[in-house]
Amino acid sequence: xxxxxxxxxxxxxxxxxxxxxxxxxxxxxxxxxxxxxxxxxxxxxxxxxxxxxxxxxxxxxxxxxxxxxxxxxxxxxxxxxxxxxxxxxxxxxxxxxxxxxxxxxxxxxxxxxxxxxxxxxxxxxxxxxxxxxxxxxxxxxxxxxxxxxxxxxxxxxxxxxxxxxxxxxxxxxxxxxxxxxxxxxxxxxxxxxxxxxxxxxxxxxxxxxxxxxxxx
Amino acid sequence: xxxxxxxxxxxxxxxxxxxxxxxxxxxxxxxxxxxxxxxxxxxxxxxxxxxxxxxxxxxxxxxxxxxxxxxxxxxxxxxxxxxxxxxxxxxxxxxxxxxxxxxxxxxxxxxxxxxxxxxxxxxxxxxxxxxxxxxxxxxxxxxxxxxxxxxxxxxxxxxxxxxxxxxxxxxxxxxxxxxxxxxxxxxxxxxxxxxxxxxxxxxxxxxxxxxxxxxxxxxxxxxxxxxxxxxxxxxxxxxxxxxxxxxxxxxxxxxxx
Numbered sequence: 001x002x003x004x005x006x007x008x009x010x011x012x013x014x015x016x017x018x019x020x021x022x023x024x025x026x027x028x029x030x031x032x033x034x035x036x037x038x039x040x041x042x043x044x045x046x047x048x049x050x051x052x053x054x055x056x057x058x059x060x061x062x063x064x065x066x067x068x069x070x071x072x073x074x075x076x077x078x079x080x081x082x083x084x085x086x087x088x089x090x091x092x093x094x095x096x097x098x099x100x101x102x103x104x105x106x107x108x109x110x111x112x113x114x115x116x117x118x119x120x121x122x123x124x125x126x127x128x129x130x131x132x133x134x135x136x137x138x139x140x141x142x143x144x145x146x147x148x149x150x151x152x153x154x155x156x157x158x159x160x161x162x163x164x165x166x167x168x169x170x171x172x173x174x175x176x177x178x179x180x181x182x183x184x185x186x187x188x189x190x191x192x193x194x195x196x197x198x199x200x201x202x203x204x205x206x207x208x209x210x211x212x213x214x215x216x
Numbered sequence: 217x218x219x220x221x222x223x224x225x226x227x228x229x230x231x232x233x234x235x236x237x238x239x240x241x242x243x244x245x246x247x248x249x250x251x252x253x254x255x256x257x258x259x260x261x262x263x264x265x266x267x268x269x270x271x272x273x274x275x276x277x278x279x280x281x282x283x284x285x286x287x288x289x290x291x292x293x294x295x296x297x298x299x300x301x302x303x304x305x306x307x308x309x310x311x312x313x314x315x316x317x318x319x320x321x322x323x324x325x326x327x328x329x330x331x332x333x334x335x336x337x338x339x340x341x342x343x344x345x346x347x348x349x350x351x352x353x354x355x356x357x358x359x360x361x362x363x364x365x366x367x368x369x370x371x372x373x374x375x376x377x378x379x380x381x382x383x384x385x386x387x388x389x390x391x392x393x394x395x396x397x398x399x400x401x402x403x404x405x406x407x408x409x410x411x412x413x414x415x416x417x418x419x420x421x422x423x424x425x426x427x428x429x430x431x432x433x434x435x436x437x438x439x440x441x442x443x444x445x446x447x448x449x450x451x452x453x454x455x456x457x458x459x460x461x462x463x464x465x466x467x468x469x470x471x472x473x
Contacts, residue, residue, distance in 0.1 A: 011408035012335075012342060041349070050412040050455045070397060071230065074453045083454060091447060093433060102451055105222040 001026045001157060001190060002047060007056035009042055016042050017053070018213035026157070027188035029180060031201040034210035040194045041162055043210065047192060048081050048160040049073055060157065078107055082151025084161035090135040090146060096122065097131040100149045107154050114153070121149040125179060141172030148179065158190040165197060177203065225429065226452045229463045236466030237399045237459065246270050247392055247401065249281040256405055257293035260337050260393060261327060263403070265292070267389035268323065268373060269312040280312040284320065296327045315373055322370040326362050334361060341390065342408030351415045352377050352439070355386055380438045387442070388417035391458050401462075414458040415446045421468030422461060428473060429464075 007020040016039040024030055024047075032040045045051035047058060049065055058065040060080060068076060082103075083089075090099045097118055104114035122131050125145040135143055144164060151159045161180075165173040177200050183189040193204070201207050209216045242248050250263035266281040287307055288295035295303070304324055308317035327337075334340050344357025355377045362374055375383035395411055396404020416422060418437050423445075426432035431448045434441040449457035467473035 012338060045410055045412065051410045074455065077455060089447060102222055106226055108223045
Protein backbone atom coordinates (compact mmCIF):
# COMPACT_ATOMS: atom_id res chain seq x y z
CA UNK A 1 0.00 0.00 0.00
CA UNK A 2 2.82 2.42 0.93
CA UNK A 3 6.19 2.05 -0.64
CA UNK A 4 9.29 4.10 0.13
CA UNK A 5 12.12 3.87 -2.37
CA UNK A 6 15.63 4.94 -1.49
CA UNK A 7 14.57 7.83 0.75
CA UNK A 8 17.38 10.20 1.64
CA UNK A 9 17.18 13.29 3.79
CA UNK A 10 19.84 15.59 5.19
CA UNK A 11 19.58 18.45 7.64
CA UNK A 12 22.47 20.72 6.78
CA UNK A 13 25.55 18.51 6.73
CA UNK A 14 23.88 15.77 8.77
CA UNK A 15 22.42 12.95 6.69
CA UNK A 16 19.47 11.68 8.74
CA UNK A 17 18.05 9.12 6.30
CA UNK A 18 20.54 7.31 4.08
CA UNK A 19 18.48 5.34 1.63
CA UNK A 20 15.36 3.89 3.24
CA UNK A 21 13.47 1.19 1.35
CA UNK A 22 10.22 0.07 2.88
CA UNK A 23 6.93 -1.48 1.92
CA UNK A 24 3.93 -1.37 4.22
CA UNK A 25 0.94 -3.57 3.44
CA UNK A 26 -2.66 -2.82 4.36
CA UNK A 27 -4.09 -3.89 7.70
CA UNK A 28 -0.84 -4.08 9.64
CA UNK A 29 0.65 -2.22 12.58
CA UNK A 30 4.23 -1.19 11.90
CA UNK A 31 6.33 0.40 14.60
CA UNK A 32 9.39 2.53 13.98
CA UNK A 33 11.97 2.41 16.74
CA UNK A 34 15.47 3.78 17.26
CA UNK A 35 17.51 6.12 19.42
CA UNK A 36 16.70 9.83 19.61
CA UNK A 37 17.96 11.55 16.49
CA UNK A 38 17.98 8.30 14.49
CA UNK A 39 15.53 9.75 11.94
CA UNK A 40 12.27 8.11 13.08
CA UNK A 41 10.12 11.22 13.06
CA UNK A 42 11.71 12.43 9.84
CA UNK A 43 10.81 9.13 8.17
CA UNK A 44 7.26 9.27 9.53
CA UNK A 45 6.81 12.79 8.23
CA UNK A 46 8.05 11.82 4.79
CA UNK A 47 5.79 8.74 4.71
CA UNK A 48 2.92 11.03 5.73
CA UNK A 49 3.78 13.62 3.03
CA UNK A 50 4.43 16.22 5.74
CA UNK A 51 8.05 16.39 4.70
CA UNK A 52 9.82 15.99 1.38
CA UNK A 53 12.82 13.71 0.91
CA UNK A 54 15.95 15.10 -0.76
CA UNK A 55 15.77 12.12 -3.08
CA UNK A 56 13.77 8.93 -3.41
CA UNK A 57 10.09 8.39 -3.90
CA UNK A 58 6.97 7.58 -1.90
CA UNK A 59 4.16 5.62 -3.54
CA UNK A 60 0.63 5.33 -2.16
CA UNK A 61 -1.41 2.64 -3.87
CA UNK A 62 1.22 2.77 -6.65
CA UNK A 63 0.73 6.53 -7.16
CA UNK A 64 3.82 8.70 -7.07
CA UNK A 65 3.45 11.35 -4.36
CA UNK A 66 5.93 13.71 -6.01
CA UNK A 67 3.63 13.94 -9.06
CA UNK A 68 0.88 15.61 -7.02
CA UNK A 69 0.35 19.37 -7.10
CA UNK A 70 0.33 21.18 -3.75
CA UNK A 71 -3.47 21.29 -3.63
CA UNK A 72 -3.83 17.67 -4.72
CA UNK A 73 -1.40 16.69 -2.01
CA UNK A 74 -3.31 18.66 0.62
CA UNK A 75 -6.61 17.00 -0.37
CA UNK A 76 -4.95 13.59 -0.58
CA UNK A 77 -3.48 14.02 2.90
CA UNK A 78 -6.81 15.02 4.44
CA UNK A 79 -8.55 12.04 2.86
CA UNK A 80 -6.00 9.26 2.95
CA UNK A 81 -3.82 9.87 6.00
CA UNK A 82 -4.81 10.25 9.64
CA UNK A 83 -2.36 11.78 12.09
CA UNK A 84 -2.03 11.31 15.83
CA UNK A 85 0.66 13.30 17.60
CA UNK A 86 2.07 13.04 21.12
CA UNK A 87 0.38 16.29 21.98
CA UNK A 88 -3.18 15.92 20.88
CA UNK A 89 -3.61 19.05 18.68
CA UNK A 90 -7.34 19.26 19.39
CA UNK A 91 -8.95 22.70 19.01
CA UNK A 92 -9.74 23.94 22.52
CA UNK A 93 -12.97 25.78 21.78
CA UNK A 94 -14.71 22.81 20.15
CA UNK A 95 -16.25 19.73 21.75
CA UNK A 96 -14.88 16.21 21.29
CA UNK A 97 -17.58 15.49 18.71
CA UNK A 98 -16.87 18.69 16.80
CA UNK A 99 -13.13 18.06 16.83
CA UNK A 100 -13.65 14.63 15.32
CA UNK A 101 -15.95 16.07 12.65
CA UNK A 102 -13.59 18.81 11.43
CA UNK A 103 -11.49 16.75 8.97
CA UNK A 104 -14.76 15.34 7.56
CA UNK A 105 -16.19 18.84 7.11
CA UNK A 106 -13.01 19.90 5.35
CA UNK A 107 -13.47 16.89 3.06
CA UNK A 108 -17.05 18.13 2.38
CA UNK A 109 -18.74 15.18 4.01
CA UNK A 110 -22.33 16.29 4.74
CA UNK A 111 -22.87 17.20 8.40
CA UNK A 112 -25.30 14.36 9.31
CA UNK A 113 -22.97 11.79 7.77
CA UNK A 114 -19.88 13.26 9.44
CA UNK A 115 -21.59 13.32 12.83
CA UNK A 116 -22.86 9.78 12.43
CA UNK A 117 -19.37 8.55 11.64
CA UNK A 118 -17.83 10.61 14.48
CA UNK A 119 -20.40 9.32 16.99
CA UNK A 120 -19.82 5.77 15.92
CA UNK A 121 -16.04 6.14 16.31
CA UNK A 122 -16.33 7.90 19.66
CA UNK A 123 -18.66 5.15 20.82
CA UNK A 124 -16.25 2.47 19.62
CA UNK A 125 -13.47 4.21 21.53
CA UNK A 126 -15.54 4.32 24.73
CA UNK A 127 -16.21 8.05 24.71
CA UNK A 128 -19.98 8.21 24.21
CA UNK A 129 -20.50 10.09 27.45
CA UNK A 130 -17.71 12.59 26.65
CA UNK A 131 -18.80 13.80 23.23
CA UNK A 132 -19.97 17.23 24.41
CA UNK A 133 -16.84 17.87 26.47
CA UNK A 134 -14.15 20.27 25.37
CA UNK A 135 -10.49 19.10 25.39
CA UNK A 136 -9.77 20.91 28.69
CA UNK A 137 -12.48 18.76 30.32
CA UNK A 138 -10.98 15.47 29.13
CA UNK A 139 -8.19 13.38 30.67
CA UNK A 140 -4.96 12.79 28.76
CA UNK A 141 -6.07 9.32 27.71
CA UNK A 142 -9.47 10.58 26.58
CA UNK A 143 -7.89 13.36 24.54
CA UNK A 144 -5.67 10.87 22.76
CA UNK A 145 -8.66 8.65 21.99
CA UNK A 146 -10.48 11.69 20.55
CA UNK A 147 -7.37 12.35 18.47
CA UNK A 148 -7.49 8.74 17.23
CA UNK A 149 -11.19 9.15 16.33
CA UNK A 150 -10.39 12.35 14.46
CA UNK A 151 -7.58 10.61 12.59
CA UNK A 152 -10.03 7.88 11.53
CA UNK A 153 -13.06 9.96 10.56
CA UNK A 154 -12.29 10.13 6.84
CA UNK A 155 -11.57 6.38 6.62
CA UNK A 156 -7.89 6.97 5.85
CA UNK A 157 -5.75 4.31 4.24
CA UNK A 158 -3.24 4.71 7.03
CA UNK A 159 -2.90 6.35 10.43
CA UNK A 160 0.51 7.74 11.31
CA UNK A 161 1.27 8.36 14.94
CA UNK A 162 4.31 9.94 16.55
CA UNK A 163 4.71 8.73 20.13
CA UNK A 164 0.94 8.69 20.64
CA UNK A 165 1.25 7.28 24.15
CA UNK A 166 4.39 9.22 25.08
CA UNK A 167 2.49 11.55 27.36
CA UNK A 168 0.25 8.99 29.08
CA UNK A 169 0.52 7.01 32.30
CA UNK A 170 0.97 3.25 32.02
CA UNK A 171 -2.74 2.31 32.36
CA UNK A 172 -3.85 4.79 29.70
CA UNK A 173 -0.91 3.78 27.54
CA UNK A 174 -1.94 0.13 27.62
CA UNK A 175 -5.57 1.07 26.85
CA UNK A 176 -4.52 3.11 23.84
CA UNK A 177 -2.28 0.34 22.54
CA UNK A 178 -5.06 -2.22 22.92
CA UNK A 179 -7.37 0.06 20.95
CA UNK A 180 -4.95 0.41 18.06
CA UNK A 181 -4.63 -3.36 17.73
CA UNK A 182 -8.41 -3.72 18.02
CA UNK A 183 -8.85 -1.24 15.16
CA UNK A 184 -6.45 -3.34 13.08
CA UNK A 185 -8.30 -6.55 13.88
CA UNK A 186 -11.85 -5.18 13.53
CA UNK A 187 -11.42 -2.85 10.55
CA UNK A 188 -8.10 -3.79 8.93
CA UNK A 189 -6.76 -0.35 9.79
CA UNK A 190 -3.11 0.25 8.92
CA UNK A 191 -0.91 2.05 11.46
CA UNK A 192 2.65 3.30 11.32
CA UNK A 193 3.78 4.33 14.76
CA UNK A 194 6.96 5.90 16.03
CA UNK A 195 7.46 4.65 19.55
CA UNK A 196 9.94 4.34 22.38
CA UNK A 197 7.70 1.77 24.04
CA UNK A 198 9.30 -1.66 23.71
CA UNK A 199 6.14 -3.51 24.77
CA UNK A 200 4.12 -1.84 22.05
CA UNK A 201 6.80 -2.46 19.45
CA UNK A 202 6.95 -6.16 20.38
CA UNK A 203 3.20 -6.47 19.80
CA UNK A 204 3.28 -4.84 16.36
CA UNK A 205 3.30 -6.82 13.12
CA UNK A 206 6.71 -5.53 12.19
CA UNK A 207 9.37 -3.47 13.91
CA UNK A 208 11.42 -1.10 11.77
CA UNK A 209 14.68 -0.38 13.57
CA UNK A 210 16.41 2.76 12.40
CA UNK A 211 20.04 3.28 13.25
CA UNK A 212 22.30 5.92 11.74
CA UNK A 213 19.77 6.64 9.02
CA UNK A 214 19.29 3.11 7.74
CA UNK A 215 16.95 0.23 8.56
CA UNK A 216 18.84 -2.46 10.45
CA UNK B 217 -16.12 29.50 13.75
CA UNK B 218 -19.36 27.89 12.72
CA UNK B 219 -18.78 24.21 12.24
CA UNK B 220 -20.22 23.98 8.76
CA UNK B 221 -17.90 26.74 7.53
CA UNK B 222 -14.73 24.69 7.51
CA UNK B 223 -14.83 23.46 3.94
CA UNK B 224 -15.88 26.81 2.47
CA UNK B 225 -13.33 28.67 4.53
CA UNK B 226 -10.59 26.33 3.41
CA UNK B 227 -11.57 26.80 -0.24
CA UNK B 228 -11.64 30.57 0.25
CA UNK B 229 -8.26 30.66 1.97
CA UNK B 230 -6.69 28.27 -0.56
CA UNK B 231 -7.84 30.57 -3.35
CA UNK B 232 -6.36 33.58 -1.58
CA UNK B 233 -3.06 31.74 -1.12
CA UNK B 234 -2.93 31.11 -4.87
CA UNK B 235 -3.86 34.75 -5.53
CA UNK B 236 -1.18 36.30 -3.31
CA UNK B 237 1.60 33.69 -3.31
CA UNK B 238 2.82 35.08 -6.64
CA UNK B 239 5.91 36.89 -7.91
CA UNK B 240 4.07 40.26 -7.82
CA UNK B 241 3.90 39.88 -4.04
CA UNK B 242 7.68 40.38 -3.95
CA UNK B 243 7.45 43.80 -5.64
CA UNK B 244 5.92 45.44 -2.59
CA UNK B 245 7.32 43.18 0.12
CA UNK B 246 10.53 43.46 2.16
CA UNK B 247 11.49 39.97 0.90
CA UNK B 248 12.71 41.76 -2.24
CA UNK B 249 15.80 42.90 -0.29
CA UNK B 250 17.24 39.40 0.30
CA UNK B 251 16.01 38.47 -3.20
CA UNK B 252 18.72 40.73 -4.62
CA UNK B 253 21.45 38.37 -3.38
CA UNK B 254 22.52 35.01 -4.73
CA UNK B 255 24.85 33.47 -2.13
CA UNK B 256 23.12 31.48 0.65
CA UNK B 257 24.82 33.36 3.51
CA UNK B 258 24.20 36.78 1.95
CA UNK B 259 20.53 35.89 1.46
CA UNK B 260 19.99 34.67 4.99
CA UNK B 261 21.83 37.57 6.64
CA UNK B 262 20.03 40.12 4.45
CA UNK B 263 16.74 38.37 5.19
CA UNK B 264 17.38 38.32 8.91
CA UNK B 265 18.30 42.01 9.08
CA UNK B 266 15.39 42.99 6.83
CA UNK B 267 12.95 40.94 8.89
CA UNK B 268 14.33 42.54 12.05
CA UNK B 269 13.36 46.02 10.88
CA UNK B 270 10.05 44.90 9.37
CA UNK B 271 7.69 47.12 11.22
CA UNK B 272 6.15 50.38 10.02
CA UNK B 273 5.38 51.22 6.40
CA UNK B 274 6.56 48.67 3.87
CA UNK B 275 8.18 51.22 1.50
CA UNK B 276 10.08 52.60 4.54
CA UNK B 277 11.22 49.12 5.55
CA UNK B 278 12.44 48.32 2.04
CA UNK B 279 14.25 51.67 1.68
CA UNK B 280 16.00 51.32 5.02
CA UNK B 281 16.89 47.65 4.51
CA UNK B 282 18.48 48.58 1.17
CA UNK B 283 20.33 51.43 2.87
CA UNK B 284 21.63 48.99 5.49
CA UNK B 285 22.83 46.59 2.80
CA UNK B 286 24.60 49.49 1.05
CA UNK B 287 26.33 50.43 4.34
CA UNK B 288 27.56 46.82 4.40
CA UNK B 289 28.84 47.33 0.83
CA UNK B 290 26.17 44.91 -0.40
CA UNK B 291 28.27 42.03 0.89
CA UNK B 292 26.58 41.29 4.20
CA UNK B 293 28.30 37.95 4.82
CA UNK B 294 31.75 39.36 4.11
CA UNK B 295 30.95 42.41 6.25
CA UNK B 296 29.77 40.25 9.17
CA UNK B 297 32.96 38.17 9.04
CA UNK B 298 35.65 40.62 8.08
CA UNK B 299 34.71 44.24 8.84
CA UNK B 300 37.02 46.15 11.13
CA UNK B 301 35.82 48.07 14.16
CA UNK B 302 36.03 51.37 12.27
CA UNK B 303 34.11 49.95 9.31
CA UNK B 304 31.39 48.77 11.68
CA UNK B 305 31.22 52.27 13.15
CA UNK B 306 29.89 53.51 9.80
CA UNK B 307 26.66 51.71 10.74
CA UNK B 308 26.20 54.33 13.43
CA UNK B 309 24.51 56.43 10.74
CA UNK B 310 21.74 53.86 10.37
CA UNK B 311 18.35 54.31 11.94
CA UNK B 312 14.99 52.65 11.39
CA UNK B 313 12.48 53.93 13.93
CA UNK B 314 13.82 52.65 17.29
CA UNK B 315 16.47 50.41 15.69
CA UNK B 316 19.51 52.66 15.73
CA UNK B 317 23.20 52.52 14.87
CA UNK B 318 24.18 50.96 18.19
CA UNK B 319 21.65 48.17 17.68
CA UNK B 320 22.93 47.69 14.17
CA UNK B 321 26.54 47.36 15.30
CA UNK B 322 25.47 44.90 17.99
CA UNK B 323 23.63 42.82 15.39
CA UNK B 324 26.69 42.70 13.14
CA UNK B 325 28.91 41.60 16.04
CA UNK B 326 26.44 39.01 17.23
CA UNK B 327 25.97 37.64 13.71
CA UNK B 328 29.78 37.53 13.47
CA UNK B 329 29.81 35.36 16.58
CA UNK B 330 27.11 33.12 15.09
CA UNK B 331 28.89 32.68 11.74
CA UNK B 332 32.34 32.24 13.25
CA UNK B 333 31.45 29.99 16.18
CA UNK B 334 28.06 28.37 15.55
CA UNK B 335 28.04 27.52 11.86
CA UNK B 336 25.65 30.32 10.88
CA UNK B 337 21.99 31.22 11.35
CA UNK B 338 20.70 28.00 9.84
CA UNK B 339 22.64 25.89 12.35
CA UNK B 340 21.48 27.91 15.36
CA UNK B 341 17.79 27.86 14.44
CA UNK B 342 18.04 24.19 13.43
CA UNK B 343 19.81 23.17 16.63
CA UNK B 344 17.23 25.05 18.70
CA UNK B 345 14.46 23.27 16.83
CA UNK B 346 15.96 19.89 17.67
CA UNK B 347 15.94 20.72 21.39
CA UNK B 348 12.15 20.72 21.63
CA UNK B 349 11.03 19.86 18.08
CA UNK B 350 9.19 23.19 18.04
CA UNK B 351 9.72 26.60 16.52
CA UNK B 352 9.39 27.98 20.05
CA UNK B 353 12.43 26.00 21.22
CA UNK B 354 14.27 27.20 18.13
CA UNK B 355 13.59 30.84 19.02
CA UNK B 356 14.49 30.34 22.68
CA UNK B 357 17.85 28.85 21.77
CA UNK B 358 18.46 31.53 19.15
CA UNK B 359 17.73 34.25 21.71
CA UNK B 360 20.33 32.79 24.09
CA UNK B 361 23.00 32.49 21.41
CA UNK B 362 22.27 35.87 19.85
CA UNK B 363 22.74 37.69 23.14
CA UNK B 364 26.00 36.01 24.12
CA UNK B 365 27.85 39.28 23.49
CA UNK B 366 26.88 41.85 26.15
CA UNK B 367 24.26 44.38 25.01
CA UNK B 368 21.14 45.01 27.07
CA UNK B 369 19.69 47.79 24.94
CA UNK B 370 19.35 45.67 21.84
CA UNK B 371 17.36 42.88 23.49
CA UNK B 372 14.08 44.53 22.60
CA UNK B 373 14.76 43.93 18.91
CA UNK B 374 14.71 40.12 19.15
CA UNK B 375 11.50 38.52 20.36
CA UNK B 376 11.67 36.61 23.62
CA UNK B 377 9.03 33.92 23.19
CA UNK B 378 9.61 32.66 26.72
CA UNK B 379 8.00 35.93 27.81
CA UNK B 380 5.08 35.48 25.43
CA UNK B 381 6.19 37.57 22.44
CA UNK B 382 4.41 36.77 19.16
CA UNK B 383 7.78 36.83 17.32
CA UNK B 384 6.17 38.00 14.10
CA UNK B 385 9.48 38.94 12.52
CA UNK B 386 11.26 35.70 13.47
CA UNK B 387 8.31 33.65 12.21
CA UNK B 388 8.34 35.62 8.97
CA UNK B 389 12.10 35.09 8.64
CA UNK B 390 11.64 31.32 9.11
CA UNK B 391 8.81 31.30 6.56
CA UNK B 392 11.18 32.91 4.06
CA UNK B 393 14.01 30.48 4.82
CA UNK B 394 12.02 27.23 5.11
CA UNK B 395 8.95 27.32 2.85
CA UNK B 396 9.46 26.30 -0.74
CA UNK B 397 6.89 26.06 -3.50
CA UNK B 398 6.61 26.59 -7.20
CA UNK B 399 5.52 30.22 -6.97
CA UNK B 400 8.96 31.21 -5.75
CA UNK B 401 8.18 33.88 -3.15
CA UNK B 402 9.80 32.11 -0.20
CA UNK B 403 13.40 30.91 -0.51
CA UNK B 404 13.24 27.40 0.92
CA UNK B 405 16.99 27.61 1.59
CA UNK B 406 17.00 25.60 4.80
CA UNK B 407 15.79 22.07 5.27
CA UNK B 408 16.54 21.59 8.97
CA UNK B 409 13.09 22.64 10.19
CA UNK B 410 10.02 21.03 8.58
CA UNK B 411 7.54 23.30 6.81
CA UNK B 412 4.81 21.56 8.82
CA UNK B 413 6.26 22.94 12.07
CA UNK B 414 6.22 26.63 11.09
CA UNK B 415 4.08 29.14 12.98
CA UNK B 416 2.09 32.03 11.56
CA UNK B 417 3.81 35.44 11.51
CA UNK B 418 1.07 37.16 13.48
CA UNK B 419 0.82 40.92 13.24
CA UNK B 420 -1.95 43.47 13.36
CA UNK B 421 -3.07 42.65 9.79
CA UNK B 422 -3.03 38.86 9.94
CA UNK B 423 -4.42 38.97 13.49
CA UNK B 424 -7.38 41.16 12.55
CA UNK B 425 -8.22 39.12 9.46
CA UNK B 426 -7.91 35.87 11.43
CA UNK B 427 -10.33 37.23 14.04
CA UNK B 428 -12.83 38.35 11.41
CA UNK B 429 -12.69 34.87 9.89
CA UNK B 430 -13.09 33.42 13.42
CA UNK B 431 -9.80 31.57 13.13
CA UNK B 432 -8.60 33.34 16.28
CA UNK B 433 -10.45 34.19 19.46
CA UNK B 434 -7.63 35.56 21.59
CA UNK B 435 -7.55 39.36 21.63
CA UNK B 436 -3.84 39.95 22.21
CA UNK B 437 -1.30 39.32 19.47
CA UNK B 438 1.04 37.21 21.61
CA UNK B 439 2.59 33.73 21.43
CA UNK B 440 -0.58 32.09 22.73
CA UNK B 441 -2.47 33.68 19.84
CA UNK B 442 0.21 32.43 17.43
CA UNK B 443 -0.29 28.91 18.78
CA UNK B 444 -4.10 29.19 18.58
CA UNK B 445 -4.28 30.39 15.00
CA UNK B 446 -1.45 28.11 13.79
CA UNK B 447 -3.29 25.10 15.23
CA UNK B 448 -6.41 26.03 13.27
CA UNK B 449 -4.38 26.53 10.08
CA UNK B 450 -2.72 23.15 10.71
CA UNK B 451 -6.20 21.60 10.47
CA UNK B 452 -6.55 23.10 6.99
CA UNK B 453 -3.15 21.88 5.86
CA UNK B 454 -0.90 20.04 8.32
CA UNK B 455 1.87 19.94 5.74
CA UNK B 456 2.05 23.67 5.13
CA UNK B 457 0.01 25.71 7.63
CA UNK B 458 1.92 28.94 7.13
CA UNK B 459 1.08 29.25 3.43
CA UNK B 460 -2.09 30.87 4.76
CA UNK B 461 0.03 33.85 5.79
CA UNK B 462 -0.30 34.93 2.15
CA UNK B 463 -4.09 34.73 2.38
CA UNK B 464 -4.43 36.54 5.70
CA UNK B 465 -1.84 39.17 4.85
CA UNK B 466 -3.22 39.73 1.34
CA UNK B 467 -6.74 40.08 2.63
CA UNK B 468 -5.61 42.61 5.22
CA UNK B 469 -3.21 44.71 3.14
CA UNK B 470 -4.59 44.52 -0.38
CA UNK B 471 -8.29 44.05 0.24
CA UNK B 472 -8.66 45.93 3.54
CA UNK B 473 -10.74 42.96 4.67
